[in-house]
Amino acid sequence: METNYPPEAEVFRTQIREFIERNLPAAWPGIGALAEAEQDAFVASWRQALADNNLLAVSWPKEYGGGGLSDIEQVVLAEELTRAGLPEGTENDTLGIKLLGNTLIALGTPEQKEEFLPKILSGEHVWCQGFSEPEAGSDLAGLRLKAVQDGDEWVINGQKTWTSSGSNANWIFAIARTDPTVVKHRGLSFLLIPMDQPGVEVRPIVNAAGYTAFNDVYFTDARTKVINMVGGVGDGWKVANTLLGFERGIRATTDSIRFGREVEELFALARERGVDQDPFIQRELAWCHARVHAMRARGYRMLTQLLTGTMAPVSGSYSKAIWSRFFQRYTEVATQILGPVALAPRGKGNAGLLTVAHVGTGNSSQRWVDEMLYGRAATVYGGSLQIQKNIIGEAAHGLPREPRLDGGAFQDITAAA
Numbered sequence: 485m486e487t488n489y490p491p492e493a494e495v496f497r498t499q500i501r502e503f504i505e506r507n508l509p510a511a512w513p514g515i516g517a518l519a520e521a522e523q524d525a526f527v528a529s530w531r532q533a534l535a536d537n538n539l540l541a542v543s544w545p546k547e548y549g550g551g552g553l554s555d556i557e558q559v560v561l562a563e564e565l566t567r568a569g570l571p572e573g574t575e576n577d578t579l580g581i582k583l584l585g586n587t588l589i590a591l592g593t594p595e596q597k598e599e600f601l602p603k604i605l606s607g608e609h610v611w612c613q614g615f616s617e618p619e620a621g622s623d624l625a626g627l628r629l630k631a632v633q634d635g636d637e638w639v640i641n642g643q644k645t646w647t648s649s650g651s652n653a654n655w656i657f658a659i660a661r662t663d664p665t666v667v668k669h670r671g672l673s674f675l676l677i678p679m680d681q682p683g684v685e686v687r688p689i690v691n692a693a694g695y696t697a698f699n700d701v702y703f704t705d706a707r708t709k710v711i712n713m714v715g716g717v718g719d720g721w722k723v724a725n726t727l728l729g730f731e732r733g734i735r736a737t738t739d740s741i742r743f744g745r746e747v748e749e750l751f752a753l754a755r756e757r758g759v760d761q762d763p764f765i766q767r768e769l770a771w772c773h774a775r776v777h778a779m780r781a782r783g784y785r786m787l788t789q790l791l792t793g794t795m796a797p798v799s800g801s802y803s804k805a806i807w808s809r810f811f812q813r814y815t816e817v818a819t820q821i822l823g824p825v826a827l828a829p830r831g832k833g834n835a836g837l838l839t840v841a842h843v844g845t846g847n848s849s850q851r852w853v854d855e856m857l858y859g860r861a862a863t864v865y866g867g868s869l870q871i872q873k874n875i876i877g878e879a880a881h882g883l884p885r886e887p888r889l890d891g892g893a894f895q896d897i898t899a900a901a
Contacts, residue, residue: 489560490556492557493556496553500539501564503537514569515843516845531607535605539561541581543558543582544581544601545589548589549605559736563738563741575648575652576610576612579612583728586727587727587730588714592714596676609654610652610654610655611657612647612649612650612655612699613647614644614659614677615644615659618643624659627672628642629642629644630661632662637707637709639705639707640658640675640708641706644656644701646698648699650686650698650701654679654680656676656677656679657676659673659674660673662720672724673717673718673720674713675713683704685704686702687702691857693853693858736790737784737786739783739807740777740780740783744780745843747773747776747814751769752847753818753821754769764820765817768820771813779807786803798880801875802876804872805876807862808869812862815852816859818852819853829848829850830849831850831851832845832848832850833845874886
């Protein structure tokens with residue numbers, strides 16, 4: 485597939501490649517080759533290098549400390565960093581800079597912008613996202629986190645779950661129910677809540693691979709200032725959908741780059757294990773190879789829609805359905821290639837959510853088993869596969885709406901994810 489980026493985008497691509505070459509250590513092995521403590525130190529120093537070169541918040545206007553770059557330049561930066569196996573910051577930066585920061589620029593008050601944006605960039609404020617709850621995952625309109633105004637503060641009680649990188653954060657942006665008397669999604673508000681207070685408890689969730697990527701967050705009479713509400717009372721649904729709208733273009737073209745690298749390593753694993761001529765393995769590898777190319781084509785279609793302002797909310801559901809199932813299947817193929825070795829894996833593993841954390845681990849059996857176990861959740865987090873299929877069927881193909889036990893219309897905030 486031939487793609488033509490504007491000349492200025494290709495000039496910028498060259499600049500980014502030169503920046504990467506200047507700032508990487510000689511014979512860079514990849515993040516996964518480092519010990520865990522060394523990985524943390526490298527990510528911190530790499531974040532600083534991005535910040536020093538105005539590449540950390542590239543889409544923010546310059547008046548807010550950003551790079552003031554165009555959408556296509558932001559895409560080029562993401563592509564080149566992904567291709568080099570490098571992060572665009574920390575895991576929390578995706579939430580703080582790309583999601584919350586852009587939302588505050590779009591909807592925040594001047595005071596909120598002045599207070600929060602500089603601290604997001606400096607890293608003083610480290611953010612996580614409080615959306616999902618034990619009984620409100622994909623149908624977030626049913627959430628129960630309660631916020632009651634007490635003078636110039638909101639008092640918050642309840643729980644959030646599956647909070648990515650929550651144990652690293654000192655602030656959380658959360659949707660809370662501020663009016664229980666109105667239709668579900670109309671009674672929600674969007675709050676910015678400090679986590680370093682007695683009323684907030686974070687409990688890590690240990691996943692099947694033995695790592696703690698997700699967390700439960702409990703609120704017991706926690707407090708935040710009234711001025712820390714984005715939008716007005718009852719505007720939480722609108723603000724949250726605005727925030728998730730910024731997520732649509734983040735992975736438009738990088739998924740195929742990242743997963744393409746995974747498939748190349750999968751081919752190498754098959755050769756190493758001497759099963760590359762097995763007809764069953766060949767069929768599975770061919771499926772993976774073809775799916776990456778389909779993902780690439782869809783990514784460029786999404787990029788075109790993003791640049792022309794024609795992207796429909798259902799686009800995110802298509803992409804989520806495609807890559808989440810692919811994630812599970814290609815890691816299943818890896819365990820089939822490994823055979824009995826997968827029952828007692830060895831070597832360097834992949835301990836984190838960081839999407840480039842495995843780059844440099846090599847084809848160790850532990851790395852592939854860790855990815856397979858983590859992939860079990862891919863069709864659940866960010867909106868379950870079944871919900872995404874409902875959205876696609878109803879919004880894109882006009883199928884009858886899914887009936888609800890409570891008689892209400894299905895309200896899915898993850899349509900934009």
